[in-house]
Amino acid sequence: MEAPKSQKPILLISLLIFSGIFVRNTLSEGVTPEEAKELRDEVREMFYHAFNGYMEHAFPRDELKPLSCEGEDTLGGYALTLIDSLDTLALLGDQERFTTSVEWIGKNIRFDINKTVSVFETTIRILGGLLSAHLIASDYNTGMKIPSYEDELLYLAVDVAQRMLPAFDTPTGIPFGSVNLLHGVDDNESKITSTAGGGTLILEFGVLSRLTNNAVFEQVAKKAIRGIWARRSKINLVGAHIDVFTGEWTQKDAGIGTSIDSFYEYLLKAHILFGDKEYLFIFQEAYRAAMNYLYSDPWYVEVNMNSAALVWPLFNSLQAFWPGLQVLAGDIEPAIRTHAAFFSVWKKYGFTPEGFNLATLNVQVRKVTHCVQN
Numbered sequence: 001m002e003a004p005k006s007q008k009p010i011l012l013i014s015l016l017i018f019s020g021i022f023v024r025n026t027l028s029e030g031v032t033p034e035e036a037k038e039l040r041d042e043v044r045e046m047f048y049h050a051f052n053g054y055m056e057h058a059f060p061r062d063e064l065k066p067l068s069c070e071g072e073d074t075l076g077g078y079a080l081t082l083i084d085s086l087d088t089l090a091l092l093g094d095q096e097r098f099t100t101s102v103e104w105i106g107k108n109i110r111f112d113i114n115k116t117v118s119v120f121e122t123t124i125r126i127l128g129g130l131l132s133a134h135l136i137a138s139d140y141n142t143g144m145k146i147p148s149y150e151d152e153l154l155y156l157a158v159d160v161a162q163r164m165l166p167a168f169d170t171p172t173g174i175p176f177g178s179v180n181l182l183h184g185v186d187d188n189e190s191k192i193t194s195t196a197g198g199g200t201l202i203l204e205f206g207v208l209s210r211l212t213n214n215a216v217f218e219q220v221a222k223k224a225i226r227g228i229w230a231r232r233s234k235i236n237l238v239g240a241h242i243d244v245f246t247g248e249w250t251q252k253d254a255g256i257g258t259s260i261d262s263f264y265e266y267l268l269k270a271h272i273l274f275g276d277k278e279y280l281f282i283f284q285e286a287y288r289a290a291m292n293y294l295y296s297d298p299w300y301v302e303v304n305m306n307s308a309a310l311v312w313p314l315f316n317s318l319q320a321f322w323p324g325l326q327v328l329a330g331d332i333e334p335a336i337r338t339h340a341a342f343f344s345v346w347k348k349y350g351f352t353p354e355g356f357n358l359a360t361l362n363v364q365v366r367k368v369t370h371c372v373q374n
Helices: 010-022 024-028 033-057 080-091 095-108 119-137 152-168 195-199 202-212 216-229 261-274 277-293 322-329 332-349
Strands: 063-065 070-072 116-118 178-180 192-194 241-243 249-251 302-304 310-312 314-316 355-357
Touching (some): 033 063, 033 080, 063 080, 080 095, 080 119, 095 119, 116 119, 119 152, 119 195, 119 202, 152 178, 152 202, 152 216, 192 195, 195 216, 195 241, 202 216, 202 261, 216 277, 261 277, 314 332
Antiparallel strands (some): 116 178, 192 241, 241 249, 302 310, 314 355
C-alpha cells in the first residue's frame, strides 16, 4: 500500500502570504562585525544578570522565581541552576567563578535524597552539566583546568546516573518519565512519557559510558531509542506520548516541536559524537519523513502520525532549534527559509511566543486538544 501523501489544507496558503510580508526583508539583512560584538556583549550581560540574580537571591535552591526574587527547589533541590551554568561560565572565560562553583558542588552536592525527579531534565541539565564541566576542568587544552580538581564531578555524574537506571526497567526499554533518587520508580508513577523524554538521553549516557568504561549507561539509552523507533508509523513518523509498558501511542500527533523536538536532535549528534551509523540511519529516515509530511515551506505543522492528516497548524517555540539541526545535517536551503520565517515572528513580537497559529497568524493563547487522534 502506498504511503499517504502529506495533506496541504487550503488554510495553509496563508503561510505564503505571511512569509512574503515578514520573511522577505529578513533574508537580505546581515550582521556587521560591530553588531556581532554588541550582540556578544549583550548576551554576556544577560547571562550575568540572570546568574548574579540567582546567586544573590536563590542559591543554593534550584531556581529563582523572577517576580518574588525567592529561590525554589523545582527539580530536586541540588543547586540545579549553578550546575546548569558551569559550562557557560567556562565559555565566558570566567576562571574564578567556574573554579569556585566546581569546588562548591564537589563538596556539597549529594544525590542520596528522597526526591522524585524528571529523568529527562536530570539527564540534560544535571548529568550533562556535571559531565561537560568535568571535561573542561580536567583538561589543560580548555584553558580552564582546575589544578586541585580530582574528578569530583565525574563521581557525582556516575552516582546520579545509577540512581536513574531503575527508570529503564520497562518492557519496551523506554524509561519512565520520573524516578525517585533514593527508592527508584514510585508505585504510582505514570506509565506515559514523551518521545523527547524517552529518546533524549543518549549523549549524556553515552559520554558517561566512555568516561567510566561502563557500557550499561549507553546500552539503556540506546535501547530506549530503539524502543521508540520500533513503534514508528508506516510512514516513519513518531507520536508525542507513549505508554512505556504497552508501547501504545497515547498521543499520535507528530511534529518537530513540543514533546518530540530533541529526539531528532540527539540522533544526529549521537552519530557525530560516537560515530555509530545506526543513529545516522534512524535520523535520516526520521528526517526524510518530517520533510515529507510535516514541512509546509517554510513552516512545520503537526499531523497524525499514521495518516499525515493535519492536526494543528502551529509554530511553537520549541521548534526553534530545527534550522540549526538542518545546517548540522547539511540541508542548508530549507534551513535558511525556515530560520527567516521563525525570526520574522520574533521580530513581530520582540520575542518568540510559545505558540503562533499559522492559520490566524496570531499568538496562540493556549493549545486545545484536537479531536483527530487516530
